Amino acid sequence: MTAFPNPLFVALDTPDVAEATTMAAKVAEAAGGVKLGLEFFVANGPKGVREVSKASDDVPVFLDLKFHDIPNTVAGAIRSACAARPAIVNVHGAGGRDMMKAAVDASHDGAARHLVTRPLVLAVTVLTSMDQTDLSETGVSRSVSDQVLELALLARECGIDGVVCSAHEAAMLREACGPNFKLIVPGVRPAWSATNDQKRIMTPAEALHAGADILVVGRPITAAVEPTAAAHRVAQEIRHAQSGSL
Numbered sequence: 001m002t003a004f005p006n007p008l009f010v011a012l013d014t015p016d017v018a019e020a021t022t023m024a025a026k027v028a029e030a031a032g033g034v035k036l037g038l039e040f041f042v043a044n045g046p047k048g049v050r051e052v053s054k055a056s057d058d059v060p061v062f063l064d065l066k067f068h069d070i071p072n073t074v075a076g077a078i079r080s081a082c083a084a085r086p087a088i089v090n091v092h093g094a095g096g097r098d099m100m101k102a103a104v105d106a107s108h109d110g111a112a113r114h115l116v117t118r119p120l121v122l123a124v125t126v127l128t129s130m131d132q133t134d135l136s137e138t139g140v141s142r143s144v145s146d147q148v149l150e151l152a153l154l155a156r157e158c159g160i161d162g163v164v165c166s167a168h169e170a171a172m173l174r175e176a177c178g179p180n181f182k183l184i185v186p187g188v189r190p191a192w193s194a195t196n197d198q199k200r201i202m203t204p205a206e207a208l209h210a211g212a213d214i215l216v217v218g219r220p221i222t223a224a225v226e227p228t229a230a231a232h233r234v235a236q237e238i239r240h241a242q243s244g245s246l
């Protein structure tokens with residue numbers, strides 16, 4: 001399975017190709033990949049994604065579009081998304097078994113159709129911007145961690161490659177889902193950065209120690225006065241955590 005030697009993926013949340021490309025270049029030395037999401041994709045589509053990736057030596061892209069629809073529609077969206085050559089795509093785990101299976105099948109079809117490597121397909125569990133109260137208000141009476149676990153186990157049964165979760169659930173999921181199941185963790189906040197709208201957060205070092213494979217960090221880097229320096233600061237914390245000195 002694809003390994004990501006540098007786990008830092010920087011979220012480029014902008015509608016502007018030039019801005020995303022410039023920011024990708026600023027963080028290129030420190031980061032292992034970039035994350036492009038709805039704000040960017042709705043404005044620029046697969047061509048924009050390719051432009052950003054190509055400008056940074058084909059940097060791996062996590063295309064974070066969180067598909068949530070009926071199986072046939074999600075399958076079509078995954079096939080179309082393969083044109084952008086993402087390393088990772090995702091769906092909402094709450095879309096259910098048939099949808100997740102269709103997404104996995106479509107990742108094979110889409111890769112063959114566009115002559116690209118199959119992207120990993122991840123399932124979003126519970127958004128890192130949500131706490132227990134937010135989850136309860138959507139009608140889910142389980143605890144956040146139980147809901148994350150249920151969705152992760154279902155995703156694994158469907159052949160999904162891993163999940164998007166918060167660092168708070170990472171250790172539990174590593175234990176329950178095994179070493180090869182990818183854990184992508186947003187809501188990562190260095191001690192020196194603002195929380196913004198994230199509610200289930202941890203520092204980069206804490207998230208790695210909990211078992212995260214990829215750390216998604218956006219505003220602590222992109223909104224910093226010196227994004228390159230901020231990216232290097234996060235990368236250094238990651239290296240220290242990996243070497244056991246933190």
Ligand SMILES: O=c1ccn([C@@H]2O[C@H](COP(=O)(O)O)[C@@H](O)[C@H]2O)c(=O)[nH]1
Nearest residue numbers: 011037126127128186187216217218219
């Ligand atoms: O549960 C989730 C799923 C996705 N995200 C995305 O990650 C980044 C985080 O950006 P920050 O600026 O570091 O908060 C953002 O693009 C989200 O769409 C998430 O935060 N939580």
